[in-house]
Amino acid sequence: MTFLYKKGIDSMLRFLLVFCLVVTNVTEADVVDSYKLGPGDLISISVYGEDDLSLNVRIGSSGSISYPLLGDVWVLGLTTKQLEVKLVNGLKGPFLIDPSVTVSMLEYRPFYVNGEVKRPGSYSFHPGLTVDRAISIAGGFTERASKNKIFVERNGVSGTDERGESAKKSVSLKDAVMPGDVLTIEQSFF
Known part of the structure; x- marks a missing residue:
């Protein structure tokens, strides 16, 4: 039993x-x-059978891209799927009968690490990144670093408060890091 x-x-x-x-x-x-596009992201736009309309483009600080036949297209805050729909709707009718558009991420915008790390700066983002991995990429903690006083600031697209301003919050080592995040590691008093 x-x-x-x-x-x-x-x-x-x-x-x-x-x-x-x-x-x-x-x-x-x-x-x-659900990732929202923002300045610094590098995307690939492919239109099946239309090589002239397929391109790789980095999103600038304006939040828009220059796209053939459509001119400036606002992409800030859209997901890749939403941008696909927007491009299909823009191209359908006057330019193409039934366009097949694919938008994919080639390179995410960087994240930043400030404060008590050995090599503060900007670094390339990779999906699955956590705070402890981001700190390792930045050379690890300094001797004066506090492992309990780590903050993330999510600017613009990734997260804002109810007034539309940057949201700064405390995070743990296992929390996720998003593209464009600014991590700050404070000093320990002991």
Whole structure:
């Protein structure tokens, strides 16, 4: 009887582990799909069968891109899927009958690390980045760094408060870092 009880608990633990892994993967995919474009992002726009309309472009500080046939197209704050729809709607009718547009990320805008790290500066973002990994990329903590006083400022597209201003909040080492984030590591008093 004890053997069957123990085997049931092992099965339940395996189920919970698999469930957590599935939920984690869905969450990461959702984050990538909901990522909002901003200045510094490099995107690829492909239009099937129309090489002249396919290009790689970096989004400038204006929040728009110059696109053939459509001129300046506002992309700031859009997801790649929303930009695809916008381009299809712009090209459909006067220029193409049924355009097939794909927008993909080539390079995310950088994130920044300030304060008590060995090499403060800007760094290339990669999906799945956490605060502890970002600090490692910046050379690790200095001797004076506080591991409990770490803040992130999400500017513009990634996060603002109710007044539209940058939101600065305390984070832990396991929290996610987003493109454009500014991490600040404060000094420890002891």
